Amino acid sequence: MKKRIHHFIALAFLLFTSIHTGQAQDQTGKPKMSAEQRTDKRVVAMRKKLNLSDEQVAKMKPLILAQEKIRESNMKEARESHQKMMSEMEKILSPEQMDKFKALQQERKDERKELRKKERKQHQE
Numbered sequence: 001m002k003k004r005i006h007h008f009i010a011l012a013f014l015l016f017t018s019i020h021t022g023q024a025q026d027q028t029g030k031p032k033m034s035a036e037q038r039t040d041k042r043v044v045a046m047r048k049k050l051n052l053s054d055e056q057v058a059k060m061k062p063l064i065l066a067q068e069k070i071r072e073s074n075m076k077e078a079r080e081s082h083q084k085m086m087s088e089m090e091k092i093l094s095p096e097q098m099d100k101f102k103a104l105q106q107e108r109k110d111e112r113k114e115l116r117k118k119e120r121k122q123h124q125e
Contacts (some may be wrong), residue, residue, distance in 0.1 A: 035068035042068075049104055050097045059092050 033041070043061050046052055052060065063085045071078040090098055 035065060035072055038068050040063040046101070050093065050100055051095075052097070056092055060089070063088055 039061060042064050043057055047057055067078065067081050067085050070081045075113065089101070093101060
């Protein structure tokens with residue numbers, strides 16, 4: 001009987017560790033993207049929506065990657081880094097591109113807010 005209990009505990013431990021060491025997922029169950037993956041995704045979207053040149057993309061990518069890495073580690077630093085990134089972006093983008101970028105940011109913020117509302121509503125039901 002003791003042997004079975006030990007086997008059960010060992011099996012439960014292995015199952016638990018395998019679940020937690022697997023690929024991390026976000027709240028929707030999708031695998032979490034790395035900082036590099038998020039950066040690539042953001043740069044591709046910005047290139048398309050803001051009509052960025054290759055030179056602008058080359059300058060923007062390291063800024064965004066640095067922001068994503070800090071974001072992963074510390075939210076306070078992320079806010080400060082974000083403000084710094086925005087001031088650097090203003091030097092890279094034209095005024096029209098910057099205005100469009102800020103509008104797109106607001107759209108994303110509004111979409112996330114709506115998504116959170118829907119998720120909260122579903123959890124309450």
